Amino acid sequence: MIRATSVRTVSATPETVWSVLSDHEGMSAWAPGLKVAVTRAGTPEPNGVGTVRKVGIGSPGPIVEEVTAFEPGRRLGYRALAGVPLKNYRGEVTLRPVGTGTEITYAVEADKRLPAGETLLAKGLSKVLLSGLVRGVGAGPR
Template sequence: MQTIEMSKRFEAPVEQVFEDLCDHEKFGRLTSAQIVRIRDASDSSHPNGLGSVRRIKVPGVPPIEETVIRFEPNRRMDYTVTKGGPITHHRGSLRFHGDADGTTVDYTISFEPKLPLPFLGAILEVIIKLPIKRGLDRLARSYTKQHVAATQEN
């Protein structure tokens, strides 16, 4: 089993960070991936919530579908791959911790490669982690710029 663990601090309220990371299309733009929500959650107030399904298209790989299996607004979102991809037993979990100064997100992804090839797990780990890490860094910088601009206006 491969496990990827990332933690990132954001200078923004938990509600804003949760919205930006748990909206499927926004997350796709953030990670430069083609992600489309193909099924809304049963709760109309959170279309990206429990039971929603997103399709991810990555060049050279058949489309992957992920289903949200746990959704607690401003606290947590878990998902699993339910169709496609070179991995099995995949689970992703985003946990949000807000305080007066901002938000910390702990992001954990676990999976196993479908094929038992040497080093395949390590290669897939890099392929999965890199765009997510870049996206989290980009989002953190955007909040910092917003915070600096607001501070300079006052």
Template sequence: MASQHVRVESTTTADPATVYALLRDGSGWPEFTPLGSYELVSAGTGEPTELGEIRIFHTGRFHAREQIVEMIENRRLSYVLLAGMPLRGYRADVDLEPTDSGTLIRWHSTFDPKTFGTGWLYRTQLQGFIQKTADGLAARATEVARDR
């Protein structure tokens, strides 16, 4: 089975530190993304404190259990899917790049489907979902920066 890739981009007038602060706080994601709710399963044990955090996002009948596996301050947050979707090796890297007018958000996910022939379906669904998530993050970051 071929690995699947999802790449989306969004921009905000907020600086990378503002965007990164929103990314770090999983409890706030349901406020600006299509995610339904957040549940902390176990706190991170690394530095920064969220590194290793295990969380569940509940959205309708889906319950995605994820773990934060990489954090580079104001530049990157990466997580892996532990359970909740019929995918193997799912990893997402959210990279923040400063621009003259704010921040470019690049969200890249890779995975292998568990069932042969379903990769295109999950890629298509995730493409739209992740684009809405990135756009929501960008919009929220713009609001936070404007309200300062």
């Protein structure tokens, strides 16, 4: 298994970070070039467990993900259903209050099939996705 984790602390509260993180279709605001469409709402929360989203460049498309964990203000997990070159790709974002801000941990993991390429891809994904989320929150690093 490969796992890559990126961590940043921002000046925003966990509630503020959560409002950005859990707005799936709003991802396009903090991940430039990505378009996201929810194709199935979760239950009981519309953006919660069971939500299926399509993520694409320019239009919703080839990546399909399902929300697997939804703990408001604390944790969001998802897994890829299709369109990702990593086998059994999963992502998890955890939020932890730190003073008046929030520590954000973005972890991605997948099954390892190749010696190095997948590890580099996972590391790059965790960094890029975390940077985008930090931009979306609008609260710079501390």
